[in-house]
Amino acid sequence: MEAKELRASARKALKGGYWKAFWFCLLVCVLMGLSSVFLHLTSAVLGLNSDGEVPSGMDVAGLVLLVLAIIAGILKAPISVGMKKYFISLFRNGKAEKGAAFSMMGKLWRCFWLEILIGIKTFLWSLLFIIPGIIAAINYSQAKYVLAENPDLKAREAIDRSKHLMKGHKWDYVYLCLTFIGWLLLCIVTCGIGLLFLAPYLESAFAAFYFDRKGSLSETGVQAKG
Numbered sequence: 001m002e003a004k005e006l007r008a009s010a011r012k013a014l015k016g017g018y019w020k021a022f023w024f025c026l027l028v029c030v031l032m033g034l035s036s037v038f039l040h041l042t043s044a045v046l047g048l049n050s051d052g053e054v055p056s057g058m059d060v061a062g063l064v065l066l067v068l069a070i071i072a073g074i075l076k077a078p079i080s081v082g083m084k085k086y087f088i089s090l091f092r093n094g095k096a097e098k099g100a101a102f103s104m105m106g107k108l109w110r111c112f113w114l115e116i117l118i119g120i121k122t123f124l125w126s127l128l129f130i131i132p133g134i135i136a137a138i139n140y141s142q143a144k145y146v147l148a149e150n151p152d153l154k155a156r157e158a159i160d161r162s163k164h165l166m167k168g169h170k171w172d173y174v175y176l177c178l179t180f181i182g183w184l185l186l187c188i189v190t191c192g193i194g195l196l197f198l199a200p201y202l203e204s205a206f207a208a209f210y211f212d213r214k215g216s217l218s219e220t221g222v223q224a225k226g
Helices: 001-016 016-048 060-093 105-128 130-139 143-149 155-166 170-178 180-188 193-214
Strands: none
Touching: 001 060, 001 170, 016 060, 016 130, 016 193, 060 105, 060 143, 060 155, 060 193, 105 130, 105 143, 105 155, 130 155, 130 170, 143 155, 170 193, 180 193
8 A cells, every 4th residue: 555545644643633733742752751861860960970981889869760761661672562552453443542651561571682682682673784774674664563462472572573565565664654754854853842642643554554554444444535
C-alpha cells in the first residue's frame, strides 16, 4: 500500500479519537522522559565540576535520584511497547485499549531485553558504517509491534519476525518517514512543541504500516484511500 493510503488510514483511525491519542502520547512522553530528568537532577545535586568529574562521596539525594533514573530507564521499555499496543488496539478495535501504557509491565524484562538487543545490534552494525546501522534500525522497526501483539514471544523472535516483515520493504518504510518531513520541519520551528501534536498521527501511520506488512490492514476496518 502506498504511503498516502497509509496516512489516510491513520487519519481514519484517529477520527473522533485524536485528542485521546494526544493525551496518551503526552503521558508516554512524560513517563519516558523521567529518566533524563532524574539524570540531570542527579548531576545538579552532585555538583559536577567544569571537568565533569564527580566529587568524592555521593550525596544521599544524588544517590536516590540516580536510582530513580535507572528505574525510569528500565520502565521506558515496557511503556514504549505499550504505546505500540495502544495504536494496534486502536486499529483493530476502533478504540484504544485502556491502560495500554502500562499493559506490558508484566513483561518488563522481556521488553527491556528487546530494547537492549535492538540497541546492541544496531550499534554493532553502525561500527561498519552509518548506512548499515540505519538499515539495521529499519529492520528492527517492527519488533515492538510484534511483541505488543505477541507478548509471550522471546525478544529474539520478535526481532526475527520484524526482519521478515521488512524484507523487501525497507524503502517503503523510509519513504513513509520522508512524507512527514514537512510536518517535522514545522515541529522544529515550534521548538519541538508541534511534535506532541504530530505524535498521534505519526504513531497511527506506523501502526498502519505494520498492519499492511502483515497483510491484515483491510481486516481492521480503517483501510482508506486518498
